[in-house]
Amino acid sequence: MSQAAVSADRSADPVETRWVDLARAGDENAFAALVRQYQDQLYRVAVRMTGDPQDAQDTVQEAFLQAWQHLPGFHGEARFSTWITRILINRCHNAHRASRPTDPLPEAEAAGMPSTPAAETLAVAAHRRDAVRQALLSLPIDQRAPLVLSTFSGYTHAETGRILGLSESATKVRAHRARRALATALQEWR
Amino acid sequence: MSGDRLPCGVLLDDLLAQVAEGTAPRDAAHQRxxxxxxxxxxxxxxxxxxxxELAAEDVRxxxxxxxxxxxxxxxxxxxxxxxxxxxxxxxxxIAARVVGAVARLAAESVPHVTLALGGGRVATPTGTAADPALVAGTSGEAATDIGIAGNHVVVDVQIAVDLGAPIQQVAAAVRDRITRHIAEQTGLVTTQVNVTVVDVRPPPGRTRMPGR
Incomplete structure (x- = not known):
């Protein structure tokens, strides 16, 4: 489990609580400390959710901005990291809904393309990771989110559940289904 | 991959969970x-x-x-x-721009002071009366920068002062009046008023200095 997830499971850090209080009162330096603390963790989630570094950066920026604007309404019901990750996931959902569907290939070209990438290409380690990225993006977003949080970002199932507004057991079920779907996609591409 | 059982009866899903999550095998002896x-x-x-490998990538x-x-x-x-x-x-x-409008009107009410809007323009040309709509409107915002945290305010204001007026005293009067007006009109606490004098101008009734 990552350091981030370990810290997410601890009770609220008093230094972080102080930063949140100061930021809520409008202290930009305190908010900058929170951004510094969580930017890597959130970017890691965003890049796996969106599959694109620029989209990930934009989404993380928007999440922090939204958090800053809504801090007066945040009274520590959850950890700051839980709250901001929830904002980020919601933004990923919204971006996903707003994105245009990929233009289909012309039929003549599509007919000549293999339905899955060639096995020999994916045999190269770097390409195998690309295959995982693509397989991840092919998952429905309600499966991708628990998998990204638990497998790729080190959150526990309990923390993932708090972020997604699900019970721990429901989170486990979704993560399990997502894992199975990912494994199926990877198996088809080998 | 299906959720099928292996010929030995073990669920493939259980094995996937074991591999992906590192959970312990249900029957270690059987598995061996x-x-x-x-x-x-x-x-x-x-x-x-x-x-x-992908999960272990150092993503920053x-x-x-x-x-x-x-x-x-x-x-x-x-x-x-x-x-x-x-x-x-x-x-x-109270929106920051409202506080800015109060600060600008307060500064303009100090004798010998005109707001400097940038680019060499002043809010109230020499010999004319201040127009509150202009001073408090959005075109006056360049003359002030307002920082707000909770109920505390920091004001940066740019002014032009009439030639011959004592600049230090005028700046002190601007600070005092802005602080007072913000307290009276908004209830906020002004912790700093930074006054930047960016121009001098001929006092009313006198022409502009040669060369300016």
């Missing part, structure tokens, strides 16, 4: 000897290896992300942020 389980585990380990936020976020926040603070005052019956929010 069962060729079906060992083959399936080897297959799943190979399948899941690139997932582990781009170098400029913090600066980009804070620049946007500072921009928000300057333009849209509000002072918030709470009492048991509710909250009062």
């Amino acid at each position: 000897t069962c060729p079906h389980c060992r083959a399936a585990l080897a297959e799943l380990e190979d399948l899941w290896a690139p997932v582990r 936020a781009p170098a400029g992300l913090l600066q980009a976020v804070m620049a946007q926040i500072r921009d928000l603070s300057r333009n849209n942020w509000s002072a918030v005052m709470s009492d048991p019956t509710g909250q009062t929010r």
